Amino acid sequence: GNSVTQMEGPVTLSEEAFLTxxxxxxxTGYPSLFWYVQYPGEGLQLLLKATKADDKGxxxxxxxxxxxxxxxxxxxKGSVQVSDSAVYFCALTNFGNEKLTFGTGTRLTIIP
Amino acid sequence: xxxxxxTPKHLVMGMTNKKSLKCEQHMGHRAMYWYKQKAKKPPELxxxxxxxxxxINESVPSRFSPECPNxxxxxxxxxxxxxxxxxxxxxxxxxxxxxGGYTFGSGTRLTVV
Numbered sequence: 001g002n003s004v005t006q007m008e009g010p011v012t013l014s015e016e017a018f019l020t021x022x023x024x025x026x027x028t029g030y031p032s033l034f035w036y037v038q039y040p041g042e043g044l045q046l047l048l049k050a051t052k053a054d055d056k057g058x059x060x061x062x063x064x065x066x067x068x069x070x071x072x073x074x075x076x077k078g079s080v081q082v083s084d085s086a087v088y089f090c091a092l093t094n095f096g097n098e099k100l101t102f103g104t105g106t107r108l109t110i111i112p
Numbered sequence: 113x114x115x116x117x118x119t120p121k122h123l124v125m126g127m128t129n130k131k132s133l134k135c136e137q138h139m140g141h142r143a144m145y146w147y148k149q150k151a152k153k154p155p156e157l158x159x160x161x162x163x164x165x166x167x168i169n170e171s172v173p174s175r176f177s178p179e180c181p182n183x184x185x186x187x188x189x190x191x192x193x194x195x196x197x198x199x200x201x202x203x204x205x206x207x208x209x210x211x212g213g214y215t216f217g218s219g220t221r222l223t224v225v
Contacts, residue, residue: 032213034213036216042218042219043118043200043202043216043217043218043219044155044202044204044214044216045216046213046214046215046216049213089154099157099160099168100145100157100204100214102154102155103154104153104154105152105153105154107152
């Protein structure tokens, strides 16, 4: 079956630091990959996505590249802000199965 | 309109009450979902409706009863809940194709007393 493994949190960084949150997946075929963000007290927002190998998703300064050879989709940002403090979920869907499979989530806190 | 709207935002109910959660989208999405999220956990799938028909029930207790009156609306009827059912209930919708991504509502924070 499908599964997503992402780095355990919490992650605490200073403002303007470089961010990497690791995500690897297990799936047959060619899944679509997503990063969702959940701000405190809110629902989930789609941050970025990639639907095929070597695609790069990007949004709000965040990037992630679909690496089929390493089955990874790591989230990066060059300079984080306090407003980026949230929980980040890596997720996938796969052909023939619309169910969204989530990783466990990574709580990110940015200190001024 | 690119939103999924959920009402109410907060709900407190007793274990003998009957209440309903509502979800609405006007993006023409043909799949709609109910998720349950406990604190510090990822969302857990409860139900999937595809073209207004229930396609997935993740072995959810019968005290939760979903309903899809039309392609834009999704309800979750609650009856005789337990305190452990307290959680954030999220509705989502998607196009009927892989890769489209889900659009989530902001959720209903449910407390069972």
